Amino acid sequence: MDIQIFSNLISKYVKEGSVPTTFEGSAKLFDNEVVKKFLPAGDITALLKTFDDILAVISLEDAKKRDGQLHKLNKDLLTKTFIFADTLSALDLAYYVILYNWMSKLNDKERFVFCNITRWFNLVQNQTPIVNVQPLVVISTTPPPPEKKEEKKPAAGAATATASADKKEENKKEKKPQQPKVVEPPKPEDISRFEIRVGKIVECKKHENADSLYVEKIDLGEAAPRQIVSGLVKFIPLETMIGHRVLVLCNLKPSNLKSVRSEGMVLCASNDDHTQVEFVEPPADAKIGERVMFDQYPGEFDKVLKKETVDAVLGCLSSNADKVATYKGDPFKTSAGSCFCKTISNGPIK
CATH class of the missing domain: 1.20.1050.10 (Glutathione S-transferase Yfyf (Class Pi); Chain A, domain 2)
Known part of the structure; x- marks a missing residue:
């Protein structure tokens, strides 16, 4: 050592x-x-x-x-x-x-x-x-692609014999009419398309180019913390940001906010006039990185959300009278229970 x-x-x-x-x-x-x-x-x-x-x-x-x-x-x-x-x-x-x-x-x-x-x-x-003590080890956060398996090529003689046999068999069979392609119905514009996961803020600082923005590093159980920019300076003190457990919308298209890359969005609730904003929080025992689910809207999330889907779904997120986070009344759920707001009831979430 x-x-x-x-x-x-x-x-x-x-x-x-x-x-x-x-x-x-x-x-x-x-x-x-x-x-x-x-x-x-x-x-x-x-x-x-x-x-x-x-x-x-x-x-x-x-x-x-x-x-x-x-x-x-x-x-x-x-x-x-x-x-x-x-x-x-x-x-x-x-x-x-x-x-x-x-x-x-x-x-x-x-x-x-x-x-x-x-x-x-x-x-x-x-x-x-x-x-400042040790040089950084450069670590990629992108999983390596699966290895391609090479198909074994048959020997030349065997290939010729197989081809001849296949051709004879093919001539014996009548050509079947082509079946029409099945067109899958479009996915519904609902919360199942969202990849929402439990995270924890491990670093936070003010944006160098914007007084109203924080730049956070959030642990989502991935190979490295994810960087996210949030407009929370007016509402949440810097000293209370680090260590906070939050919900993150992970499959937004990455964007640059005032020249700083942001790879997701922290979900927050607000009152009607937007003078109060607070985190939507997971239960204390929820696992870092686990996906938030909805009983009435199961399904696989999109790899990257389109803007029209984001706009349609975000408009239906809110806290209920009991301060539980919901989509059209269906609670945000983790393995440890429902997600919630500390003080804001019946407030929009985004």
Whole structure:
């Protein structure tokens, strides 16, 4: 483990005390007073064992032994934003240091196999204090295309024999009349076309070119946080943005807002005169990245929404009298229950 890099990182978060200068095992490392100040509250015994197990194999050429431990970590990160729940800690910094060289050597296909580790690693390396310590590993957020399987070509003699047999068989059969093509009816303009997912704001800053806009990084369970621009400066203080769980419309066509790319829209409710705006929120136990569903409108979402579909559907979103978010009265639902607004009832959502 590169203790110098770890010490540089931990000193960005804990300003007082003596950082570790030598690595004599994880027990001593995590017992250091500076490190302990940046450890999460809770039982981290299992995570320390996983750390030791990965540290023991991360440099091995034997991929079977190495990847077995990494797959365990990848599975564990499926439902977590950071190594320990939803908060960055010294555990993330330590895991980041021991995985840095491994991650930097992977290709896109290999990173996709460990997609949860890749998503976590990219989130950690983009934290502002960390960017200035280690060079960024360039990570693509687009899944690699599936491999094309090559069709086996028959031997020349076999091909000739097969072709002759096929021709004779074809001559025996009468040509069947062509069936008319079945024209599928157009999709209904309803909420099933929307890809709405549960997310969490992990970074937020004011737009450099527009005083009324925020630029957010939102964790949606993808390989990297998604960048979204929102006009919420007048309504929601910056200090309350980070850590907020939100709903994101993910299949809008990406756009540039004042020269900054935005890849989606955070759904919010407002009162009638638009003097109050607040997030539509998922239940606390909803999983990051899960899709919001509607009982009366099942179906697959569009890859990219057309403007006319967006306009038609957004006009039918609102909170009801109980402050539950609905589409034409049908609640927004997650595996943990319905989505809601904190204070706004009977207000439009968009």
